[in-house]
Amino acid sequence: xxxxxxxxxxxxxxxxxxxxxxxxxxxxxxxxxxxxxxxxxxxxxxxxxxxxxxxxxxxxxxxxxxxxxxxxxxxxxxxxxxxxxxxxxxxxxxxxxxxxxxxxxxxxxxxxxxxxxxxxxxxxxxxxxxxxxxxxxxxxxxxxxxxxxxxxxxxxxxxxxxxxxxxxxxxxxxxxxxxxxxxxxxxxxxxxxxxxxxxxxxxxxxxxxxxxxxxxxxxxxxxxxxxxxxxxxxxxxxxxxxxxxxxxxxxxxxxxxxxxxxxxxxxxxxxxxxxxxxxxxxxxxxxxxxxx
Numbered sequence: 001x002x003x004x005x006x007x008x009x010x011x012x013x014x015x016x017x018x019x020x021x022x023x024x025x026x027x028x029x030x031x032x033x034x035x036x037x038x039x040x041x042x043x044x045x046x047x048x049x050x051x052x053x054x055x056x057x058x059x060x061x062x063x064x065x066x067x068x069x070x071x072x073x074x075x076x077x078x079x080x081x082x083x084x085x086x087x088x089x090x091x092x093x094x095x096x097x098x099x100x101x102x103x104x105x106x107x108x109x110x111x112x113x114x115x116x117x118x119x120x121x122x123x124x125x126x127x128x129x130x131x132x133x134x135x136x137x138x139x140x141x142x143x144x145x146x147x148x149x150x151x152x153x154x155x156x157x158x159x160x161x162x163x164x165x166x167x168x169x170x171x172x173x174x175x176x177x178x179x180x181x182x183x184x185x186x187x188x189x190x191x192x193x194x195x196x197x198x199x200x201x202x203x204x205x206x207x208x209x210x211x212x213x214x215x216x217x218x219x220x221x222x223x224x225x226x227x228x229x230x231x232x233x234x235x236x237x238x239x240x241x242x243x244x245x246x247x248x249x250x251x252x253x254x255x256x257x258x259x260x261x262x263x264x265x266x267x268x269x270x271x272x273x274x275x276x277x278x279x280x281x282x283x284x285x286x287x288x289x290x291x292x
Contacts, residue, residue, distance in 0.1 A: 013037040018075040019046045026177035041065040056083035066094040071101040071184045084118035088125030101132040103183045108137045134183035138195040142170045142279045160223040163203045166252030169196035172274035175265045182268050196262050198273045213280035
């Protein structure tokens, strides 16, 4: 599943939003390696693909990048004020421009999201369109511990979160990108695709794996919501994002949210989902390569 079926790969054109981000950059690299034409939809010129200027605040800039494309990858840009609410309009314009296959990066949080939430609004908009669609619903990224929200804490040697003994089947961005590329192919998977790693683990287990891989201690410490708010504020994160993390981690900590492990990564890509230990070893190798 997920292999290109067109006779001339160079004729297959995909439009990618978020091409400078975690998933988008990997998707672009894979798509180019397959011989596809890649349109990178962004406000500024990206490192890969044909640049088509797209500004989420300017709807007149949306159509040109999508027109003439076979497939599109769309993420919900929560870090851009107002853009998340515009995602349904972007999806509709992509379909109106002739895109026949659309892959949306959503989140497992969509399952419990209230009506009117940008996640549910975007998903509902996509499923009503007359296109082949796939909705990726990944759990928390492993990369949060390297380049993401909690990377600075890991580098400082102490991960302090209001997470208790809650378990999360963290997923690697690489696996999410691989599933996305498969879903972009003409015969790719469709529907809602919950994506997880191979095992649900506690944050203490994360610290143990990271410590063993990098050869330096990374301690785990449960933090109160107040302590965590202060830690995140010092690191430049917004209060809104911090409140979201506190609520999400508390749901896992208390057992109100139990995230089941899925085998969708393996079934779609043909490869086992990246384990925490493998991720930790790759992270350690990167740190060595960077001289840290």
